[in-house]
Amino acid sequence: MIHEETMLRIVKYAVKAPSCHNAQPWRFKIRNDTICLLPDFTRALPVADNDNHSLYISMGCALENMILAAHEFGYDTEVEITGNGNNPQIIVALHDEPEGVKPELFDYILKRQARRNKYRNDKVPDNLISELFNDPDDEGVSTKLFLSGNEMREMIPYISEGTRLQFSNKAFVDELVGWVRFSEKEAMLKGDGIRAGAMGLPNTGRLIGKIIMKYFISAEIEARRMEELARASSGFALFMAEKNDPYHWIRLGQAFQRFGLKAAKYQVSHSHLDMPCEEMEVRDKLINHLQLKDLTPLLLIRFGYSGPMPYSFRRSFYKLLDP
Numbered sequence: 001m002i003h004e005e006t007m008l009r010i011v012k013y014a015v016k017a018p019s020c021h022n023a024q025p026w027r028f029k030i031r032n033d034t035i036c037l038l039p040d041f042t043r044a045l046p047v048a049d050n051d052n053h054s055l056y057i058s059m060g061c062a063l064e065n066m067i068l069a070a071h072e073f074g075y076d077t078e079v080e081i082t083g084n085g086n087n088p089q090i091i092v093a094l095h096d097e098p099e100g101v102k103p104e105l106f107d108y109i110l111k112r113q114a115r116r117n118k119y120r121n122d123k124v125p126d127n128l129i130s131e132l133f134n135d136p137d138d139e140g141v142s143t144k145l146f147l148s149g150n151e152m153r154e155m156i157p158y159i160s161e162g163t164r165l166q167f168s169n170k171a172f173v174d175e176l177v178g179w180v181r182f183s184e185k186e187a188m189l190k191g192d193g194i195r196a197g198a199m200g201l202p203n204t205g206r207l208i209g210k211i212i213m214k215y216f217i218s219a220e221i222e223a224r225r226m227e228e229l230a231r232a233s234s235g236f237a238l239f240m241a242e243k244n245d246p247y248h249w250i251r252l253g254q255a256f257q258r259f260g261l262k263a264a265k266y267q268v269s270h271s272h273l274d275m276p277c278e279e280m281e282v283r284d285k286l287i288n289h290l291q292l293k294d295l296t297p298l299l300l301i302r303f304g305y306s307g308p309m310p311y312s313f314r315r316s317f318y319k320l321l322d323p
């Protein structure tokens with residue numbers, strides 16, 4: 001039987017995965033040589049993510065970290081995604097593999113981060129683009145790249161429209177405010193959420209932060225800010241699922257996490273411009289415009305070069321274990 005300490009170390013790396021609003025919507029159950037990764041719907045985002053696709057993408061990211069950590073510690077993994085279509089569970093069984101090759105991407109789990117700052121206009125070279133996006137393991141997932149000025153400009157109206165819709169929706173802003181941590185103390189105590197500094201906001205404390213977000217940041221200001229950030233990117237990547245169901249959302253999360261880790265390896269910054277994928281009427285327009293047919297666009301990522309940002313916090317992983 002695998003030592004409990006090893007299982008806990010694997011969970012410790014799993015929780016370093018990204019998640020929408022850093023909500024960390026997962027729990028873990030350790031049984032003999034298996035770890036079950038379960039959704040935590042108490043941490044779902046009913047407004048920003050009303051079908052839970054982001055929740056399952058986040059779980060896919062955590063699953064990818066678990067697989068890498070297991071290999072790093074000398075175990076092969078067998079992954080089973082069970083349960084009915086709307087409520088899948090992820091079971092990872094571990095088997096001894098002492099001679100297995102150590103996965104290079106493991107080294108970047110702690111270095112990866114979403115960087116919401118403005119990128120320098122420098123282009124990511126073509127050979128690096130192929131390294132970042134040509135991943136043979138991406139079954140069920142497609143990625144479309146926007147690299148030239150024209151291709152990127154084409155996407156700007158969708159980014160603006162998605163942002164305007166989100167930030168003119170009071171319920172969306174209220175939900176987001178609930179996940180922003182307006183002081184370092186609040187961020188550390190909670191161990192989740194988005195640090196104000198990471199969003200370009202000052203550390204004002206919750207009361208003032210809430211007032212700023214609700215009354216001083218208009219949909220128009222936010223749309224312009226997103227356009228500016230988008231324009232300064234080297235390119236965009238649209239991650240799309242071949243079927244719009246939880247299984248494919250999890251697979252997409254795994255593919256996205258591998259991209260994030262490779263980006264960290266090559267010091268390429270990335271961040272989300274998911275608004276056109278999250279607002280259904282904009283998503284439909286995008287599907288039509290890009291003639292995506294059966295593909296569902298779920299994450300729109302900008303990438304380029306910039307300096308590091310403060311790292312986000314995580315909750316203590318041992319509190320996430322089911323008895």
Ligand SMILES: Cc1cc2nc3c(=O)[nH]c(=O)nc-3n(C[C@H](O)[C@H](O)[C@H](O)COP(=O)(O)O)c2cc1C
Pocket residue numbers: 016017018019020021022053054055057058061112113114115116193194271272273274275311312
């Ligand atoms: C499925 C998913 C959706 C996300 N959507 C957004 C988004 O719309 N805007 C954004 O700024 N960040 C988004 N993020 C990034 C998270 O906020 C970020 O991963 C989290 O705050 C933890 O920070 P880290 O990735 O630096 O560890 C998303 C992440 C995931 C996995």
